[in-house]
Amino acid sequence: MGKLYVVGIGPGGLDYMTLKAVKAIEESEVIVGYTKYIEFINPLIKDKAVVSTGMRGEVERCKQALELAKDKVVSIVSTGDAGIYGMAGLILEMREDEEVEVIPGVTASSAAASIVGAPLMHDNCNISLSDLMTPYDLIKKRVSLAAEGDFIISLYNPKSHGRPLYLKECMDIIRNHRQGNTPVAVVKNALRDGEKSTIFTLETFDDSEVDMFSIVIIGNSKSYIKDGQFITPRGYQV
Amino acid sequence: MGKLYVVGIGPGGLDYMTLKAVKAIEESEVIVGYTKYIEFINPLIKDKAVVSTGMRGEVERCKQALELAKDKVVSIVSTGDAGIYGMAGLILEMREDEEVEVIPGVTASSAAASIVGAPLMHDNCNISLSDLMTPYDLIKKRVSLAAEGDFIISLYNPKSHGRPLYLKECMDIIRNHRQGNTPVAVVKNALRDGEKSTIFTLETFDDSEVDMFSIVIIGNSKSYIKDGQFITPRGYQV
Structure with a gap:
């Protein structure tokens, strides 16, 4: 059974992530996100699989994350709060029966x-x-x-x-x-x-x-x- | 030299605090806050001094926090984001020359x-x-x-x-x-x-x-x- 965490990583500095966001990244087998945002959390990623895409690839990125989450633990990351102009909306719009948890963050x-x-x-x-x-x-x-x-x-x-x-x-x-x-x-x-x-x-x-x-x-x-x-x-x- | 951290602890569950907020509490010698909010972070407080006050004691609470921060490291805590309906405004309004750092949190x-x-x-x-x-x-x-x-x-x-x-x-x-x-x-x-x-x-x-x-x-x-x-x-x- 897979799971998708929709993670708000906060402004970018690791110290401003919530403990819950850190745990979700650590628990995940795959990290999905916009290339620049993935860099912010590099120290947490270690040897995990990463699917990073450029700007304006949001729909494709969410589709991939949901597909991977059918049998893997996956985090899709947004800066700030994933629920404010982040990826939470698109993921929930596209979700079928995947398990999804939204983890809020400090918004910009x-x-x-x-x-x-x-x-x-x-x-x-x-x-x-x-x-x-x-x-x-x-x-x-x-x-x-x-x-x-x-x-x-x-x-x-x-x-x-x-x-x-x-x-x-x-x-x-x-x-x-x-x-x-x-x-x-x-x-x-x-x-x-x-x-x-x-x-x-x-x-x-x-x-x-x-x-x-x-x-x-x-x-x-x-x-x-x-x-x-x-x-x-x-x-x-x- | 003292210092005052104005800490947004997020919604209340420890997992939803930022790492920075946890570090500020750990570094502090005195924790100041509304009694109910202090309870949320009890596991972090251990044997630190605590100054807790009831509701509507905001001005007095901020005065005490600023006074203590003249020679101690102090955290004054708000739930959510200290900068949104929290204690950051009052502290900065009343501040004279104390060192103050606002630590944002996940707002309600x-x-x-x-x-x-x-x-x-x-x-x-x-x-x-x-x-x-x-x-x-x-x-x-x-x-x-x-x-x-x-x-x-x-x-x-x-x-x-x-x-x-x-x-x-x-x-x-x-x-x-x-x-x-x-x-x-x-x-x-x-x-x-x-x-x-x-x-x-x-x-x-x-x-x-x-x-x-x-x-x-x-x-x-x-x-x-x-x-x-x-x-x-x-x-x-x-």
């Missing part, structure tokens, strides 16, 4: 937030700016409603070569609802090699360093910067 | 999602229904805008004795924007002792089992139930 917005302070302390949302599978009009509508509702906003996949202007345009939408001194964090490679973060405001924001490995966090109307830390108050009387 | 909505399938696979938001520090009108406004924007919605602190009707009222707001067959999950004590989950639809939803230890997740317009699993498609052509 949580990882990015921890580096710059405590920006996500109040009601917050995650929005992906990738239009591969979501119409851009719907993305802009969500950004606008989230800004109107004073949600803290974490932008996933904020910028790529194919859509260099979306981030600028979405920040303009947010500026219609928030003051110029609202903090904005750009965090690249949070909690893994190559980590870099900058705290701007809506007024000073510059997207030149933003790429697909970045998360952009925009504060709510109460967020502020103190000693270089981006803080959103929960509301306690201090 | 991720934990709850992993048990019922893959509900959070698309743009999603976290909203707390607690009105202790947020006006109820603002909470309802956020629920309405999130529903209008077709976000998947995770409700934290969905119900307590002091506000038995908020959840019902907020679900009515959501019904104005979503169809009756939209999946709704109630997950109690996700990934810790006493775990229990039920999947409803907006039509069949019953809040009688919901309490402060529950998370309620409402799907978007594309979410569906398959073989007892709550799935929101990311949008891949399967």
Whole structure:
């Protein structure tokens, strides 16, 4: 009897995996994943079989993982939380009768937030700016409603070569609802090699360093910067 | 020289802590936290000093943790992610010159999602229904805008004795924007002792089992139930 673990490995640094994720990898005979993400967990893989595929091979990758899981213990890995923009959905959509267990992880917005302070302390949302599978009009509508509702906003996949202007345009939408001194964090490679973060405001924001490995966090109307830390108050009387 | 770790211990089960969180607890001389949450990590505490306080003692608890961290290594623990409705914000607001490191964890909505399938696979938001520090009108406004924007919605602190009707009222707001067959999950004590989950639809939803230890997740317009699993498609052509 096989089994498929859908594993969120967290941001990438081994220390930020859960113990359960480590155990699932160790127990597995085969590891399936996007080549770059497999590298993050190399020290755990040792002499296990690896099936790694390039970007945009998601459907094929999930098909292989499910097929292998019919008689082997297999882990398919996503960075962050496998259940937030990860592989958990596709696996469960395609599953027939294979045994599947989803193991959650630290999602990218949580990882990015921890580096710059405590920006996500109040009601917050995650929005992906990738239009591969979501119409851009719907993305802009969500950004606008989230800004109107004073949600803290974490932008996933904020910028790529194919859509260099979306981030600028979405920040303009947010500026219609928030003051110029609202903090904005750009965090690249949070909690893994190559980590870099900058705290701007809506007024000073510059997207030149933003790429697909970045998360952009925009504060709510109460967020502020103190000693270089981006803080959103929960509301306690201090 | 002291140091303060602000540690998100994840949902409660030890297996769902990150390695970094475990190391921080092990390295600490003093552990500070709400009594119930300290119990979750008892096996790691051994003979360390513990400062535990009841609910609503947050400001006092943070003050003590910062004071102790002037010359000791201290961990202050939150369940889930310390940076999402946890102690990271208050600590950084009150910090003077103490060394502070925030360690993120698996937030409650991720934990709850992993048990019922893959509900959070698309743009999603976290909203707390607690009105202790947020006006109820603002909470309802956020629920309405999130529903209008077709976000998947995770409700934290969905119900307590002091506000038995908020959840019902907020679900009515959501019904104005979503169809009756939209999946709704109630997950109690996700990934810790006493775990229990039920999947409803907006039509069949019953809040009688919901309490402060529950998370309620409402799907978007594309979410569906398959073989007892709550799935929101990311949008891949399967």
